[in-house]
Amino acid sequence: MRLACSQPSWSRACRPIVAREPAPGDGADARTFDLIVVGAGSGNALVGPEFAHWSVALIDDGERFGGTSLNAASIPSKMFVHVADVAAAAEAGSRLGLSASVDPVDWARVRDRIFARTDAVSDAGLLFRQATSPNVTVFRETFGFEDQHTLMSASGVRLRADRIVVAAGSRPRPLLAAYDPDPAILDSDEVMRIESLPESLVIVGGGPVAVEFAHVFSSFGVDVTIVTRSERLLRGLDVAVSERFTASAAQRWRLLTEELVEAIDRVGDHLAVTLESGTQLETEIVLVAQGRIPNTDTLGAAAAGFDLYSDGRLVVDSRQRMLSRGAPVPGLYALGDISSATKLKHVANHEARVVAHNILHPDAPIGGEPGPVPHAIFTRPQIAHFGLTEADALADGIDAVAVTQDYRHTAYGWATEDETGFCTLVVDRDTGELLGAHIIGPEASILIQPLVLAASFGMSVRGLARGQYWPHPAASEVVENALLKAEEAL
Numbered sequence: 143m144r145l146a147c148s149q150p151s152w153s154r155a156c157r158p159i160v161a162r163e164p165a166p167g168d169g170a171d172a173r174t175f176d177l178i179v180v181g182a183g184s185g186n187a188l189v190g191p192e193f194a195h196w197s198v199a200l201i202d203d204g205e206r207f208g209g210t211s212l213n214a215a216s217i218p219s220k221m222f223v224h225v226a227d228v229a230a231a232a233e234a235g236s237r238l239g240l241s242a243s244v245d246p247v248d249w250a251r252v253r254d255r256i257f258a259r260t261d262a263v264s265d266a267g268l269l270f271r272q273a274t275s276p277n278v279t280v281f282r283e284t285f286g287f288e289d290q291h292t293l294m295s296a297s298g299v300r301l302r303a304d305r306i307v308v309a310a311g312s313r314p315r316p317l318l319a320a321y322d323p324d325p326a327i328l329d330s331d332e333v334m335r336i337e338s339l340p341e342s343l344v345i346v347g348g349g350p351v352a353v354e355f356a357h358v359f360s361s362f363g364v365d366v367t368i369v370t371r372s373e374r375l376l377r378g379l380d381v382a383v384s385e386r387f388t389a390s391a392a393q394r395w396r397l398l399t400e401e402l403v404e405a406i407d408r409v410g411d412h413l414a415v416t417l418e419s420g421t422q423l424e425t426e427i428v429l430v431a432q433g434r435i436p437n438t439d440t441l442g443a444a445a446a447g448f449d450l451y452s453d454g455r456l457v458v459d460s461r462q463r464m465l466s467r468g469a470p471v472p473g474l475y476a477l478g479d480i481s482s483a484t485k486l487k488h489v490a491n492h493e494a495r496v497v498a499h500n501i502l503h504p505d506a507p508i509g510g511e512p513g514p515v516p517h518a519i520f521t522r523p524q525i526a527h528f529g530l531t532e533a534d535a536l537a538d539g540i541d542a543v544a545v546t547q548d549y550r551h552t553a554y555g556w557a558t559e560d561e562t563g564f565c566t567l568v569v570d571r572d573t574g575e576l577l578g579a580h581i582i583g584p585e586a587s588i589l590i591q592p593l594v595l596a597a598s599f600g601m602s603v604r605g606l607a608r609g610q611y612w613p614h615p616a617a618s619e620v621v622e623n624a625l626l627k628a629e630e631a632l
């Protein structure tokens with residue numbers, strides 16, 4: 143297998159920048175702006191027309207402009223997932239009386255269609271900022287804090303502002319094992335741009351990145367092995383969902399649980415992966431999917447005196463203000479992966495709206511989450527969830543009841559011959575309100591939304607199913623029936 147580029151396309155040669163002790167007069171020779179935004183992912187979206195009269199420095203060191211979601215995460219990965227879904231649906235046709243198969247996947251066409259679209263959006267976004275946003279100056283290199291209001295780049299550019307937004311995101315956590323750098327040991331930033339499909343892939347990790355890419359590559363005919371230290375995949379989810387998914391995954395992928403990678407060695411065309419148990423795997427490429435670490439180190443955030451969690455995230459209050467020694471630092475805000483415990487794009491987007499409002503309207507600040515945060519995982523089958531599991535609710539001393547509706551007992555489930563899908567609702571017996579919902583099955587990412595709506599607006603499940611029409615025989619009848627069961631159980 144050849145890689146599209148010998149260097150990881152997303153690697154940044156950024157060294158930690160250690161801040162000096164702030165000194166009086168520091169930053170005097172710096173270029174001064176009304177606002178500095180570090181990170182052109184969700185941070186770029188924050189700078190709307192309402193900032194037209196502000197001078198803004200927009201800093202981003204990514205090889206492609208526009209942040210992780212556009213260039214290396216949610217958007218391209220879901221474009222690959224769509225192709226994988228089409229391939230998987232064709233393969234599944236035999237159970238329904240349809241003979242269909244997938245010819246060898248034209249990887250180059252699949253990949254190039256996706257990146258032609260996202261690269262064009264990235265290029266257009268940069269052009270918009272550089273050519274048609276006269277108040278915005280774009281800086282394309284790594285910056286670090288010199289003091290709490292001054293940033294300095296490796297090349298010596300110094301910028302200063304009273305208001306700074308830190309939206310610098312996160313990066314893949316490196317593999318803790320003995321290995322020499324090898325172009326076939328990849329992270330999620332890199333794996334989508336490989337030159338050709340490998341015959342085999344070992345994925346290290348058991349979270350969303352692992353299971354989404356396992357679905358993509360296995361649907362494209364790659365022999366996939368997952369190595370995870372946990373006893374099952376997606377361990378943070380509702381236990382029944384995690385168990386059902388793990389059982390289904392084990393039928394399609396080689397699954398090695400409670401295993402750690404000890405070493406990776408190159409042997410000719412292949413990599414030899416040695417696990418702590420002594421098991422040896424031979425593979426063409428390895429995908430490291432062991433979570434992400436916030437970019438606070440490259441920013442020198444600790445040395446600048448900002449409060450950090452033990453996992454390296456910036457501490458912010460409900461208004462997204464950055465803290466130093468427990469107190470908000472005037473004018474400084476953070477958002478997205480660099481500060482949020484929930485590393486999701488819709489969370490970063492919401493926080494960007496909060497920050498923009500609070501900068502523009504300091505006398506009428508807003509903050510906090512608008513409701514439960516849904517999380518959809520685009521693997522096969524899809525998974526979506528929010529809120530508490532039944533076990534969480536009981537542990538919190540809440541009088542909760544949980545009900546489960548299987549897909550296979552609905553007309554949609556008959557049509558698709560679904561055997562694995564279900565929807566579990568966790569409901570507060572006192573109020574009838576939804577505390578959580580956990581869905582595994584086709585269209586889960588869409589089916590979750592009426593439940594998010596009900597929970598966000600404090601609706602009781604009483605009357606929720608009967609008080610509206612549900613199109614028959616759509617997948618949404620799974621949710622309708624679950625709500626009817628919940629009402630009966632109260």
Ligand SMILES: Cc1cc2nc3c(=O)[nH]c(=O)nc-3n(C[C@H](O)[C@H](O)[C@H](O)COP(=O)(O)OP(=O)(O)OC[C@H]3O[C@@H](n4cnc5c(N)ncnc54)[C@H](O)[C@@H]3O)c2cc1C
Pocket residue numbers: 180181182183184185201202203204205208209210211212214215216217219220283284285286309310311312330351437440441477478479480485486487488489490520
């Ligand atoms: C493979 C994958 C799939 C995902 N799929 C989904 C999904 O389906 N749905 C979902 O909601 N979420 C998904 N996520 C998570 C989502 O991508 C992130 O939560 C989101 O991109 C975070 O956005 P952000 O604005 O915080 O940071 P980013 O978009 O990462 O922006 C930060 C920017 O700051 C720049 N930067 C960092 N440090 C510095 C510095 N010191 N100086 C200058 N610039 C700097 C970086 O180059 C980067 O461009 C996925 C993540 C991955 C890895």
Ligand SMILES: NC(=O)c1ccc[n+]([C@@H]2O[C@H](COP(=O)([O-])OP(=O)(O)OC[C@H]3O[C@@H](n4cnc5c(N)ncnc54)[C@H](O)[C@@H]3O)[C@@H](O)[C@H]2O)c1
Pocket residue numbers: 318346347348349350351352354370371372402431432433434484485486517518519520
């Ligand atoms: N559909 C989506 O919304 C989506 C898709 C992909 C990624 N994401 C986001 O991107 C982030 C990264 O995803 P991820 O799957 O890489 O991370 P994750 O943190 O969810 O999972 C990481 C996996 O690696 C394992 N791991 C961590 N450290 C390890 C170590 N030292 N040794 C062995 N195993 C280790 C964990 O046990 C876990 O199985 C997540 O926060 C997720 O929310 C979201």
